[in-house]
Amino acid sequence: MEKNLKIGIVGAGIQGISNALFLQKKGFSVTIFDRDEPGSPVASYGNAGHFSPYASVPINRPDVLTDVPAMLLSTTGPLALKWNYVPKMIPWFLQFIRNCTTKRMLHTAKNMHQILDLALPAYDELFDEIELGGLVEKKGILYIWNDQSLKSRELEIKVRNELGVDQQIVTPKEIHDLEPNIRPIYHGGVYYQYGRHARNPKKILLKLYDLFLKKGGKFLKMNIKDINFNDEKPVIKAETQSFLFDKIVIACGSFSKKLTDNLDEKIPLDTERGYHVHFKDCDHLLSRPVIFQNRGFGITPMEQGLRVVGTVEFGGLDNPLSKSRVKNLINNAKYMMGDLPEHEDEWLGFRPTLPDYLPVIGPSKKYKNVFYCFGHHHLGWTLGPISGKIISGMIAEENTNLDLKPYSSLRFS
Template sequence: MKAIVVGGGVVGLNIALALQNKNISVILLEAEPVRKAASYGNAGHIAIEQVEPLASVAMVKSAFKRWFALGGALSFPAAGFREWLPFSFRLLKASAPAQFAKGKTALSALIAEAMPAWKRRVADIGATDLLREDGHFVIWETPESAAKGLADWKSTDTGTARFHEATDDEMAQLTSITKAPIAGAIRFENTGQVSDTARLLKTLEAVFIERGGVIYYKSVAALNVEGGQAFVKLKGGEILTADRVVISAGVASKTLLEPLGHRVPIIAERGYHIQTAQHGWPQSLPPVVFEDRSMIVTGFESGLRAASFVELNRPDAPADARKWQRLRGHVKALGLPFEGEGAEWIGSRPTLPDYLPAIGKSDKADNLYYAFGHQHLGLTLGPVTGEIVADMVTTGHAPKAFDLKRFA
């Protein structure tokens, strides 16, 4: 059997490797040889604690407090209102208690398999050092936010993730990297981190090629269907055919699937980071979430990264330089061991209004499948998504909870 996977991010690469493990020959299509999308620019956090969809009544109620203009991380640029206005109405609908409960059941089951799938993946590619399973910290800077934050986490379902209030030794670790007062902190014990997102992507790609995979660094112009079979048309006019076609192109999946009749209400949820190679972050310290500032700081092999923001916008909209400046302001105010201005990055998380991924088999062509829309959880769910798609492609059975028909 031969397959085409459109999209070479962390989800697409995991799909390609999982298909190879089923003895399927794979061509991977990726627009650019340098990975610089969300698969590279994320915080490197394997978030097995995030079993509740972000489309919830609680999130809607707290949205105003998170407004960028008020110092928060949530941003609705005026130029992107044609995207975020209809998306917001769909999100409100998905946040209804019955819909939220249904989504949580589906997402919880998926995330429960995330860490086991990650362990299988790094063992499969011979790079177990890419995965660190030593948790992460969440800290608060005021007694009020610490009391509220701790109460919120205690009342939140975190699935298989465990946490405890930070010990004296752990507080000493945290106070060593910031000049700001720490009023309270918790440590998640068994969440994970990848050692470096850039090395992860390079390793996944190298193993895929070593096992006979082929990568075309070309852009896809369209999907076409003839005789019940989908085929891929590249921008240069070349036509590619295969027994199976899998769309895993993030936000761009919309432009490929909607002409065929699928409804894909996806939005670019853009995040920002700054990163420096020169820093004093302890090598043993896991990611730290500064919850009062909606910022996560992660030490990678390649440098120290501070990431934040939820900007609902067009994927091609100009970057908002104020967001990088705010990150620098947070870093300075906290006195973090972050040297220099830091390199700037912006990227789009592919987000659907119910904050669940789209994983399924298309009813528009017999050989067409899809897996995208993982929002903040693309890194977390990459390996388990790959395994689901490989099973789906070989058996024809698709998970109903993540079918695009829910938006019809």
């Protein structure tokens, strides 16, 4: 493989920048395109900030189907629909339901575990080259729950045990010792002591972006409309200009579908809309991220305050922010923490999600010089560097001992 290949990447979030840095390590020259500046308020900016290598048990599982109707009816629940979007989502939901068997769940869990296991070492390769300055804390991540839907919790614990995930079951007293400021709403939990969290995901992303520029990378702020081909070489088309590359990577999260549809590949990518709010100057109340599983939300102590994140809303890319979802987060935060000041920063972002809850990492179906890296749902932040490392190895035509077939887009054709 010749070294001086020119690679174009569409997307400047954690996926795009991670791909770029690992491609630079292999000696390629890289240009990133995005319609926004890196660190703008999209998913890599607004996520929960978890580095969660244990999170292999997917949402597609048998017990979820019985839980969904109750979740949708509950005002405190993690799930919501924008009814105007439901007709568009029906094909996705049907595929999702097909993926909720025990066999498919275990397939997803095994193949998520394979890359999650490598996620933190891949981050450390990038972190070795920047000054992190306290932006990553290694204090573990705590999940708590009450006695409702315990079967679901037991299932998660069992599957993770079988995969060899290191997890510590904790009692109410141990939870209180770890996080004394949480109201006693819990009966049990799990503590993942090797979990980490970001004190400010945007600042980390920008440090990685600066490293990319320092290593000779180029960034062009442009809205990419289409991919064409000149012979077999891909051409990235913006509104008024076109750019020829040897190979390209599509890594623009939920917006990737517009490009893959144009490449005549029908990948059932949709979006889970996620929200956050901040409670400023309250980050001293928690030492680590805490997730309350019954209500499907979490709180992470960050520089901006306590960041309350959660809810899954199916509503596409065009619907406005739902005030009821924001209110839901505020109420949940107060349920967990008691009295809190006025909230700030209402944010909505899009998690790119495929119905089998595995990402797409690998070459396109029809074009050998086009690679995909999207669909990481709730784990985009955790899986950025390992996904970029995998793609860089594919582009450099290196051998790997990983089984990469499960992440191929061919599974949908």
